[in-house]
Amino acid sequence: xxxxxxxxxxxxxxxxxxxxxxxxxxxxxxxxxNFLLEEIVWHSDHxxxxxxxxxxxxxxxxxxxxxxCKVKTRSRIGLPFLLSWLKKRWSFLLGACVFSFGLFxxxxxxxxxxxxxxxxxxxxxxxxxxxxxxxxxxxxFHSHWFLDFDHIEKSILKEFPELSWVELEPIxxxxxxxxxxxxxxxxxxxxxxxxxxxxxxxxxxxxxLVTKGTAAVQPGETVVAGQALIYGNDGxxxxxxxxxxxxxxxxxxxxxxxxxxxxxxxxxxSQRQIALQKNDVVFILSGPANNPYQYADVVQKVQPxxxxxxxxxxxxxxxTDFYEQKKIGQTFNETEALAEAEARAxxxxxxxxxxxxxxxxxxxxxxxxxxxxxxIRILLETREDIGTFVPLKEEELLDDRAEVxxxx
Amino acid sequence: MLKKKENKKKRxxxxxxxxxxxxxxxxxxxxxxxxxxxxxxxxVENHKGIIEYSNQKIRLKVGGGWLEINGxxxxxxxxxxxxxxxxxxxxxxxxxxxx
Numbered sequence: 001x002x003x004x005x006x007x008x009x010x011x012x013x014x015x016x017x018x019x020x021x022x023x024x025x026x027x028x029x030x031x032x033x034n035f036l037l038e039e040i041v042w043h044s045d046h047x048x049x050x051x052x053x054x055x056x057x058x059x060x061x062x063x064x065x066x067x068x069c070k071v072k073t074r075s076r077i078g079l080p081f082l083l084s085w086l087k088k089r090w091s092f093l094l095g096a097c098v099f100s101f102g103l104f105x106x107x108x109x110x111x112x113x114x115x116x117x118x119x120x121x122x123x124x125x126x127x128x129x130x131x132x133x134x135x136x137x138x139x140x141f142h143s144h145w146f147l148d149f150d151h152i153e154k155s156i157l158k159e160f161p162e163l164s165w166v167e168l169e170p171i172x173x174x175x176x177x178x179x180x181x182x183x184x185x186x187x188x189x190x191x192x193x194x195x196x197x198x199x200x201x202x203x204x205x206x207x208x209l210v211t212k213g214t215a216a217v218q219p220g221e222t223v224v225a226g227q228a229l230i231y232g233n234d235g236x237x238x239x240x241x242x243x244x245x246x247x248x249x250x251x252x253x254x255x256x257x258x259x260x261x262x263x264x265x266x267x268x269x270s271q272r273q274i275a276l277q278k279n280d281v282v283f284i285l286s287g288p289a290n291n292p293y294q295y296a297d298v299v300q301k302v303q304p305x306x307x308x309x310x311x312x313x314x315x316x317x318x319x320t321d322f323y324e325q326k327k328i329g330q331t332f333n334e335t336e337a338l339a340e341a342e343a344r345a346x347x348x349x350x351x352x353x354x355x356x357x358x359x360x361x362x363x364x365x366x367x368x369x370x371x372x373x374x375x376i377r378i379l380l381e382t383r384e385d386i387g388t389f390v391p392l393k394e395e396e397l398l399d400d401r402a403e404v405x406x407x408x
Numbered sequence: 409m410l411k412k413k414e415n416k417k418k419r420x421x422x423x424x425x426x427x428x429x430x431x432x433x434x435x436x437x438x439x440x441x442x443x444x445x446x447x448x449x450x451x452v453e454n455h456k457g458i459i460e461y462s463n464q465k466i467r468l469k470v471g472g473g474w475l476e477i478n479g480x481x482x483x484x485x486x487x488x489x490x491x492x493x494x495x496x497x498x499x500x501x502x503x504x505x506x507x
Contacts, residue, residue: 023461024458024459024460024461026485027458027461027487028457029459030487031457031458031487031488031489032489033491034488035485036488037482037484037486037487038485038486038487038488039484039485039486040461040483040484040485040487041463041483042462042463042482042483045462048461050484315499
């Protein structure tokens with residue numbers, strides 16, 4: 001075990017060879033004297049090897065002498081022996097220390113400086129950053145132990161305002177200056193298209209917040225889809241209209257569920273048909289000629305046959321999968337049918353409403369007319385921003401310019 | 409000589425009866441060896457000494473008899489006053505006691 005080995009190494013042990021005629025007797029005497037002998041390996045009837053604690057070794061030799069055996073020390077292993085060896089050769093120890101320190105110091109010397117960024121730099125020049133770092137104290141073939149990294153980093157950030165983050169990291173003999181540029185917002189609106197904000201659905205306007213342009217509607221007005229809400233015009237120039245028009249919007253959806261319904265479920269059995277198709281001619285390579293099941297979900301994939309790189313054959317590979325289904329009848333009582341119908345109506349509504357909206361009111365009504373089928377209508381009232389930016393078309397802009405020239 | 413043997417036998421019988429009544433472990437009450445085999449490691453407790461040792465056969469003196477261990481490449485991992493650990497491929501154990 002590792003702990004035993006460490007224990008032996010720490011206290012020191014000797015690997016010995018015991019030779020003689022009465023080896024069993026020798027072992028019994030060792031046991032009697034309470035010495036701990038380990039790893040006893042038999043080599044021949046007159047030779048054993050073992051390991052023993054270094055302190056017990058002299059006593060062991062005494063026992064061996066008593067019965068005419070010989071104990072020979074093969075090696076001495078462990079910390080005490082290593083220390084005594086080093087004591088005799090202190091210059092070697094000193095040399096090893098000097099060598100280790102030298103190697104450690106050499107590894108701290110800066111031979112190369114590299115500026116790198118996880119995202120390619122667009123504004124900053126890497127050479128300029130490197131030059132500044134050199135001015136601030138980095139010297140080639142000097143140790144980085146004496147460099148003030150904080151000071152250099154702050155100087156680089158001060159000199160290059162377009163940088164958001166700087167870090168100096170020495171790895172081996174290379175000093176990395178890692179920088180990240182700020183993700184600046186586009187300057188001005190030079191390239192922004194001019195246009196209006198239009199309503200995407202019919203609604204009742206509750207609040208109009210204009211950040212750019214002119215309001216075209218007032219709170220309390222009803223608007224229809226496509227109607228302008230904010231004009232992209234600040235009275236003098238065309239601008240990019242922006243703002244929020246919060247309005248009340250009403251949604252309605254219906255869901256119905258019969259008291260008895262048949263559902264198709266997969267049986268888990270399927271077959272695949274592989275065919276080649278050229279215009280209307282189909283040549284079946286494998287699988288059934290037609291749909292082999294009474295009820296089946298048929299999934300067809302058509303793909304061109306590529307021979308090599310972009311060279312295609314004038315035929316298509318058609319892979320058709322037939323997944324067998326069976327019809328299962330399901331009976332609902334009236335309460336279950338109403339709940340199912342409401343769930344289906346909710347699913348329909350979910351598809352209509354935008355992901356961000358405030359639900360003000362929701363009403364579910366039973367509008368069933370057929371006694372065998374339950375139908376639920378859900379009315380939903382929401383508050384949401386109904387505006388969407390629509391840029392002006394080229395013709396509208398031209399008309400606009402012509403109008404201005406006429407006025408001149 | 410015969411009387412001595414009979415006395416010993418009687419003594420052992422008394423010991424066994426006492427051990428049974430008091431539910432003592434037999435290795436404690438009757439000085440029997442306790443042998444534990446775990447994989448390729450055999451531990452013998454309560455031995456009285458080594459009679460014979462080679463890498464294929466180890467014979468130990470135990471209370472009232474001897475224990476023979478046959479195997480391949482056996483080495484004595486450690487020996488102490490009453491314990492002995494053997495590692496190697498153990499093939500056969502023979503316990504000969506006079507009980």
